[in-house]
Amino acid sequence: MNILVIYAHPYDGSFCKGILDTVVPAMEARGANVKVKDLVKMNFDATMRPEDLKATVTKTYTAEVQQEQKDVLWADAIVTICPIWFGSVPGFLKAYFDKVFITGFGYDYTGGLLQNKRVFSLFTFGSKDPYLTLANQYKGIEYLWDNIFSMVGFKDIAVKYFQGVPRATDQERAQYLVEAIEFVDQIYDKKLGEIGQIGAGELLVKLVIEGKLVMPTVQIEE
Numbered sequence: 001m002n003i004l005v006i007y008a009h010p011y012d013g014s015f016c017k018g019i020l021d022t023v024v025p026a027m028e029a030r031g032a033n034v035k036v037k038d039l040v041k042m043n044f045d046a047t048m049r050p051e052d053l054k055a056t057v058t059k060t061y062t063a064e065v066q067q068e069q070k071d072v073l074w075a076d077a078i079v080t081i082c083p084i085w086f087g088s089v090p091g092f093l094k095a096y097f098d099k100v101f102i103t104g105f106g107y108d109y110t111g112g113l114l115q116n117k118r119v120f121s122l123f124t125f126g127s128k129d130p131y132l133t134l135a136n137q138y139k140g141i142e143y144l145w146d147n148i149f150s151m152v153g154f155k156d157i158a159v160k161y162f163q164g165v166p167r168a169t170d171q172e173r174a175q176y177l178v179e180a181i182e183f184v185d186q187i188y189d190k191k192l193g194e195i196g197q198i199g200a201g202e203l204l205v206k207l208v209i210e211g212k213l214v215m216p217t218v219q220i221e222e
Helices: 015-029 050-058 063-074 091-100 137-151 170-189 201-209
Strands: 002-007 033-038 077-083 118-124 156-162
Touching: 002 015, 002 063, 015 033, 015 077, 015 118, 015 170, 033 063, 063 091, 077 170, 118 137, 118 170, 137 156, 156 170
Parallel strands: 002 033, 002 077, 077 118, 118 156
Antiparallel strands: none
């Protein structure tokens, strides 16, 4: 089992780092080959450059993007770990998928090109319910994840939330870490397709294949 972990937090003392340091050994203990992408320490370029956009036509990717695409193809599953800021994932994590899953690699007019892969995402919140529900933060994240991962053909999209992390007690945090391990254990304990999609992404791809819907494409003017 090959697992690619994409970690997006700038502070090594964060609870997200605690999750990372907990789930990676747990997955390795179950026999996984794990690669960790710490986007901050990698200094991943979060800006969409002209050459990145042109690659939708030329298929000539930067060396940085090529390496990430190679690792995505290597992985059976992706695990993401990040905080939620202003109701969404950090911009540099979204930028990673914008650049790596770009048209021509992640999807084209026929549908998703990264079939039978899975994503398991762990998110931390500073706030708690009822605010998170009233502010539609769960829905916003799930719609975003469905649009990204269903678009490129992922079979399973699973999410796990941890509320009120800054004010959580040591006991609560310890329980959160137990739950984090149980969550990633699904990569082994659940068969491909058992978790399924969050929303309508799979249906949209089906409509494309049937010729009832046209996938979006990037327009490049020479």
